Amino acid sequence: MKIIDLRSDTVTRPTAAMREAMAKAEVGDDVFGDDPTVNRLQEVVAELLGKEAALYVPSGTMANQVSVKSHTEPGDEIILEANSHVFNYESGGPALLSGVTVHTLPGVRGMFTAEQVEAAIRPPDHHFAPSRLVVIENTHNRAGGTIFPVAEMTHIRQTADKHGLKIHLDGARLWNASAATSLDLRAWADLADSVSVCLSKGLGCPVGSLIAGSRQFIDRAHRFRKVFGGGMRQAGILAAAGLHAIEHHRKRLVEDHANCRILAETFAKLPGAIVDLEAVQTNILIVELGKDAPFDGPGFSSALKEQGVWFLPTAPRKVRLVTHLDVSRADVEAACNLIRRAWSV
Secondary structure (H helix, E strand, O other): OOOEEOOOOOOOOOOHHHHHHHHOOOOOOHHHOOOHHHHHHHHHHHHHHOOOEEEEEOOHHHHHHHHHHHHOOOOOEEEEEOOOHHHHOOOOHHHHHHOOEEEEEOOEOOEOOHHHHHHHOOOOOOOOOOEEEEEEEOOEOOOOOEOOOHHHHHHHHHHHHHHOOEEEEEEOOHHHHHHHHOOOOHHHHOOOOEEEEEOOOOOOOOOOEEEEEOHHHHHHHHHHHHHOOOOOOOOHHHHHHHHHHHHHOOOOHHHHHHHHHHHHHHHHOOOOEEOOHHHOOOOEEEEEEOOOOOOOHHHHHHHHHOOOEEOEEEEOOEEEEEOOOOOOHHHHHHHHHHHHHHHHO
């Protein structure tokens, strides 16, 4: 039975061409700064994001947590959206690793406003944790791959500058936002002091993320990568996958978005399935299973898994499906047929 794996865009496997690039990679000891392929990847990503420097790290979580640590001191406060990845899916990293408190803002499809940030900033009083950093996620995982508007981020940048705050952009899927809007990555990156981007999601690499920012910031981040145990040696084998993906896999992200739209429109026609079609902007689909649906979330996931279609229940009555490099149009159409069939049984 063929498996159509829609659990996440992290489940992709390296293509044959990517494996060849990895096998041929020139390597050195990256902890000493001697790996030419890692160095080249860092240069390419810094250039793409319009930053002075970049740093290769093993994971998106490490990229975000190193960035939080590099921007703050223990006892500071960071401001972010309540459903953000940094707050929900990074194991309490801000508290554990950086000793900062977290001020969460209610968002709409993962978005918040400059006015909300303004209201959240602590006044200069010794009773309060100093507000130090705003974290923005784009695209927003838990909201279903929604894109943070450049216009609102511009307003948040102005508010942050007014109060002396920094901005970190969790751009794990910034590639998707760029592909969906045809905007350059710098449209968002220019508005942030630091940016993290992930290679192992939509771009289909086996490992890796990068942090980009000023040379001074990246020098500080390099230290905390070491503290957090993120130094790698002959990492050029992995960095070569990133260089290949940036060159060959970015333009095809629109195919994932189109496939996600097909899934969304299929669900939207099923009685009891609730889909916010306006929120389906990239490659992530969140489906709410209403009272009239024949399944709850875990039951629906289990029933389709028996048919070879894998996805995740994310709440008692919600499921998430993610399209990616390893899921073709034919796979999506086959999945839609199986979903419709299961729904009508």
